[in-house]
Amino acid sequence: MNFIWPVRVYYEDTDSGGVVYYANYLKFMERARTEYLRHLGYEQDALIKNENIIFAVRSIAVDYHKPAHFNEQLEVSAQVIECKKASMLFEQAIYRQQDSQLLCSGTVRIASLKADSFKPCPIPNNLRENVSVG
Numbered sequence: 001m002n003f004i005w006p007v008r009v010y011y012e013d014t015d016s017g018g019v020v021y022y023a024n025y026l027k028f029m030e031r032a033r034t035e036y037l038r039h040l041g042y043e044q045d046a047l048i049k050n051e052n053i054i055f056a057v058r059s060i061a062v063d064y065h066k067p068a069h070f071n072e073q074l075e076v077s078a079q080v081i082e083c084k085k086a087s088m089l090f091e092q093a094i095y096r097q098q099d100s101q102l103l104c105s106g107t108v109r110i111a112s113l114k115a116d117s118f119k120p121c122p123i124p125n126n127l128r129e130n131v132s133v134g
Contacts (some may be wrong), residue, residue, distance in 0.1 A: 002077050002078075002079045002134060003032065003035070003036040003039060003077065003078045003079065004032075004075050004076070004077050005031060005032040005035045005036075005075070005076045005077075005078070006073060006074070006075055006076075006097070007028045007031065007032075007073070007074045007075075007094075008071065008072070008073050008074070009068050009069065009070055009071060009072045009073075009074065010071075011070055013070075014069070014070050018069060018070060019067035019068065019069055020067065020068040020069070022064060025062065025064070025068075025094055025103075025104045026060070026062070028074065028076045028094055029076060029078070029090075029092045029094070029106070029108060031076065032076040032077065032092065033078050033090060033092075033108070033110070035078075036078045040127070040130050040131070041130070042127055042130075047124075047127075048115045051124050052114055052115045052116060053112055053113070053114070053115060053121065053123075053124065054112075054113050054114075054115045054118075055110045055111065055112060055113070056110065056111050056113055056118075057108060057109070057110060057111075058087060058109045058110065058111040059108075059109045060106060060107070060108045060109070061106050061107050062104060062105070062106035063104065063105050063106060064103075064104050065102050065103055065104060065105065066101055066103050067103070068094070068096060068103050068104075072096055072097070072098070073096075073097040073098065074094050074095065074096060074097060074103070075094070075095045075097050076092065076093075076094050076095075077091075077092055077093045077094075077095075078090055079091050079092070079134045080131050080132065080133050080134065081107075081133065081134060082133065083128055083131050083133050085122050085123065086111060086112045086120045086121060086122055086123060087109055087110060087111050087112065087123075088109070088110045088131065089109050089110075090107065090108045090109075090110065091105075091106075091107055091134075092105065092106055092107070092108060093105040093106075
């Protein structure tokens with residue numbers, strides 16, 4: 001399942017050249033992953049409270065293709081392409097909504113950790129069963 005989350009570029013997202021600052025694309029991707037989990041019925045604060053689980057970025061590879069600008073509307077995709085016992089690999093892309101131009105793409109590996117010790121732990125079975133691997 002390729003989940004899409006809309007994002008508008010605010011002035012605070014841009015640099016002195018008027019384009020989205022490179023690190024903010026990572027924030028947009030983070031929002032899409034969070035909203036994907038919410039779409040599946042998993043709130044991250046509830047996972048901490050009920051399961052003692054947090055997710056942390058273990059690795060990331062990003063390619064920047066074209067710049068986004070102030071006030072543009074973007075679409076950020078999040079698709080799980082691999083789900084292991086204690087990690088998920090997301091493929092993500094950011095497109096300009098107006099013309100579907102690819103702006104940024106990458107892969108993000110998320111690790112499942114115990115919230116109280118930051119040690120790796122299995123992703124809860126019910127969550128793993130609900131994730132669509134594409």
